[in-house]
Amino acid sequence: MNRPHEEISQQISLALDGALSLEEERQLRAHLQECPACATLWEEMRGVSGLFERPPLLAPPPLLAARVMRRIERRERWRAWMRRLAVSLLVLILLAMVLAIPLMGLSTLAVNHPALSQAVFRALVRAAEIAQALWLGLGILARAFLGRGEWLILAVWLVLAVAAGVGWMRLLRRARRIVAR
């Protein structure tokens, strides 16, 4: 009875977990027999413990494990894709570096031989003209078959722009999710 109430309360908690030694248990029992306040506390604490004993277990949703595995598969696919992208970028950079060495030689060649550089420039202009002609031809074809060529081109452009925008947003979101992890 001389022991402070708080200490008994702690002992009761330990007793509920079966964590007292035989001697400690005997002492506690003796104290409970002579202290009605602590005996009441013991009954109440037993009640609290009883509230949680053999608690109801909830069954997980039936597809939970499958959903987890699906997310993991998606994640793995994404990682594999990123790995491939990184490898391709590396290869591209290496290729560019390898190509840059002869190009450096080429630039001095172009300075020394202006006729050569003019020929290259003319070839590029011709290629651009061909591309333009192809594009115009496409427009004429579209107009001929559908009557409203400009609208079709505009629509194709819009679809392409939206697809690019959506793709970019998704890429950003995934990147952010990975960074957050």
Next chain:
Amino acid sequence: MVKAQQGDQEAFARLVEAYQVPVYNLAYRMLGVATEAEDATQETFLRVYTRLKTYDPSRKFSSWILSIASHYCVDRLRRRRGAVSMEEVESWRWMADEGLAPEDKALQRERDRSIREVLATLPEPYRLVIILRYWHNLSYEEIAEITDSTESAVKSRLHRARQAVLEGLNHALEGQHPLEERKEEASLAQRGRALLQASLRRPRREPL
């Protein structure tokens, strides 16, 4: 386990199957909402998957998983803004209990409701030790490992948690609960009293 660590997805799927019940129930009791518990369980297993290579085999695997789950739930509770509405769980979702007659299902739902209400009033660290002690039947040592604390801290936290539950029930019984004016709270008081009495009547495992 070793196969899963080497990236075998089938082996990992078996791990998910084996540990989904303890993880899901920990999340459900921590968060109090079944739908949130599902999300938390998925996130826990994703974290387990990404950290599998850092798992130290000298640790108990279940403790490691439960530690990830409890950290995630505590984080989630901290991020949570505002009160969440409790939803009832359909009775078929309760796991079979060999000591439970079919007609007791309604009682079990009622008991779940009371437990949820009591747990919701507890601060997170107290809630966590109560769940690990009673739902997962873990020792002080294991609880200490999961919660990154010491055995003596776990002992005192469990003690304080029990005291807090008792105080909460006493408040409800005495009608001092701040929300007592509301009807549901009166029923909490009644349930608290009934539960306390019912559990007192039940035979104990460790008679003193």
